[in-house]
Amino acid sequence: MIWGPYTRRYWAFACWPLPEGGQVVSASDPDELYTEMRRVEREGKYLKWRYGRRQPQRRTGS
Numbered sequence: 001m002i003w004g005p006y007t008r009r010y011w012a013f014a015c016w017p018l019p020e021g022g023q024v025v026s027a028s029d030p031d032e033l034y035t036e037m038r039r040v041e042r043e044g045k046y047l048k049w050r051y052g053r054r055q056p057q058r059r060t061g062s
Contacts, residue, residue, distance in 0.1 A: 012025050
């Protein structure tokens with residue numbers, strides 16, 4: 001995340017696999033940037049990439 005002194009906006013760049021062209025979000029305040037980042041993560045299926053499909057843990061007998 002960076003602050004753009006000339007644009008007077010906060011900028012964030014994705015750090016996970018994205019389609020060609022990448023993804024950049026910006027906002028006028030940190031709270032708005034956080035909200036926008038989460039929106040983009042949901043749209044880009046980031047959570048599925050990061051955590052994958054969780055398998056239920058099997059119990060083994062002792």
